[in-house]
Amino acid sequence: YRIDQDEWDRDLEADLDGEWGICDGPLVLSAVSTRWRNLVQSKDTLWRHFNVSLHNFIPKFVKSPTSNPFIDRLSHWATLSGESNVDISIRKIGDKSDPDGLKAAVMFRRILISFGGRIRRMQMLFAGSDALIPVLGPGITGDIPSLRHLSVHMSEAVSPGIAIIPTGAFRESQHLQTIQLRNSWWSQRLQLQELTTFDVYNPYWHISPQGFLKTIAGCSNLRHMPIEFDHKPVVVQSRDFFQLENLESLHTTCEWITLAGPILDQCMIAPKLTNLELYGRGEVSAIAEFIHSVAPNIRQLRLGLQQDQGDDTAFDLVSILRSAKKLVEFAIDNVLVDAAFFQALGEEGSNMSCPLLTSLIFKDVTITDPSALLQMVQSRTRPGLNGETSIPRRLMVLGIQGEKQGEINAWYAQQIDELMNREDDGQSPMTEGCSNATNVATEIEPDQAVSVE
Numbered sequence: 001y002r003i004d005q006d007e008w009d010r011d012l013e014a015d016l017d018g019e020w021g022i023c024d025g026p027l028v029l030s031a032v033s034t035r036w037r038n039l040v041q042s043k044d045t046l047w048r049h050f051n052v053s054l055h056n057f058i059p060k061f062v063k064s065p066t067s068n069p070f071i072d073r074l075s076h077w078a079t080l081s082g083e084s085n086v087d088i089s090i091r092k093i094g095d096k097s098d099p100d101g102l103k104a105a106v107m108f109r110r111i112l113i114s115f116g117g118r119i120r121r122m123q124m125l126f127a128g129s130d131a132l133i134p135v136l137g138p139g140i141t142g143d144i145p146s147l148r149h150l151s152v153h154m155s156e157a158v159s160p161g162i163a164i165i166p167t168g169a170f171r172e173s174q175h176l177q178t179i180q181l182r183n184s185w186w187s188q189r190l191q192l193q194e195l196t197t198f199d200v201y202n203p204y205w206h207i208s209p210q211g212f213l214k215t216i217a218g219c220s221n222l223r224h225m226p227i228e229f230d231h232k233p234v235v236v237q238s239r240d241f242f243q244l245e246n247l248e249s250l251h252t253t254c255e256w257i258t259l260a261g262p263i264l265d266q267c268m269i270a271p272k273l274t275n276l277e278l279y280g281r282g283e284v285s286a287i288a289e290f291i292h293s294v295a296p297n298i299r300q301l302r303l304g305l306q307q308d309q310g311d312d313t314a315f316d317l318v319s320i321l322r323s324a325k326k327l328v329e330f331a332i333d334n335v336l337v338d339a340a341f342f343q344a345l346g347e348e349g350s351n352m353s354c355p356l357l358t359s360l361i362f363k364d365v366t367i368t369d370p371s372a373l374l375q376m377v378q379s380r381t382r383p384g385l386n387g388e389t390s391i392p393r394r395l396m397v398l399g400i401q402g403e404k405q406g407e408i409n410a411w412y413a414q415q416i417d418e419l420m421n422r423e424d425d426g427q428s429p430m431t432e433g434c435s436n437a438t439n440v441a442t443e444i445e446p447d448q449a450v451s452v453e
Helices: 005-013 034-042 058-063 069-080 102-118 129-136 209-216 254-267 284-293 317-323 339-346 370-380 410-421
Strands: 049-053 086-093 119-126 149-154 178-182 197-207 224-231 249-253 275-280 300-305 329-333 359-363 397-401 450-452
Touching: 049 069, 049 102, 058 069, 058 102, 069 102, 086 102, 102 119, 102 129, 119 129, 129 149, 197 209, 209 224, 209 254, 224 254, 249 254, 254 275, 254 284, 284 300, 284 317, 300 317, 317 339, 339 370, 370 410
Parallel strands: 049 086, 086 119, 119 149, 149 178, 178 197, 197 224, 224 249, 249 275, 275 300, 300 329, 329 359, 359 397, 397 450
Antiparallel strands: none
């Protein structure tokens, strides 16, 4: 078979995430040898992915529901996939050829009947919200016990706050491990003990922090949450307390933490949360309080703050250091870093900040005082810090990528490089690679411990 490239490109442009794999471009019988054909048809694992754009088949399906290209393709795939688990990708649900989704619901039911209990992953891209209830209603999706991974994407052209997955949908899919939602929401409380990833990207939806937590409260094994949506204030706050006891990583916006933080600080705890990634505009004080109250055991932190154009105000990053006492890796993007930050890291005794820190990465930052940076490096690489048992730990990785003002000249770069690469008690620092880098100091090679691009 061959795939028409133009049709493939057009369908890929409609994807929101580009994770849908090869689409259902027109399949054309090509001149292949009998041996090759037999080989392909005998490997059921080659037929595990069934991708279909419904608008290509709806007109002919309406004319002849029992004999048409869609039924032929479906039967072909079901037979050749044998007993293998199958991944289903369905596109263009509810577009102008079938806005209410009634025809799509019939075709979707055919897919479920054909593959039975072998559906492992399901990805559904809706072009219109009116098709959501007919297609995902409990009468159709209520009995898919084999399902492990579910993605429901609603077109960005649909207004936010409309696409709600109907109650009872996927009720027998109790072994779901990942749920991915785009411009859609699951307002009912989930009771999924095997769910490990809840991935939501609804940038224009307003969801209250307590409403969000109630949705996932019954997912005791939840470990990863990349989420983005707007904060919805509540008049009456619930007294419920939510312990996300196995949550390990949270990726979200600084704005959401800033606005929802005061509520989260009082009603949420995540004792195993070790990886936090925040980006966008927000207040550092609220972020620091969130870390202190909700995620005191944070180990890896990536902070990408946005400033208004022309604003060179330094954020109070010291408050982050004071809150994240167990921090091991800290990556900072696009901020102004002043001397106070480096002084806090260089302090000793009871005022020591982040004693376990071994990796510090800056990207597109402005460093106002390179001498303070140099003094911090001297303090955190001094003799006697072996990187395993010492307090503080030895700084093993220092990366400076795209420093905006270029204050770190060749002399500072060389001094920092010598400190980072000196050996002590048999311990040598890890390297921080910088491919295609242009270093400020030509003496510093890209594979050395400190890199200044």
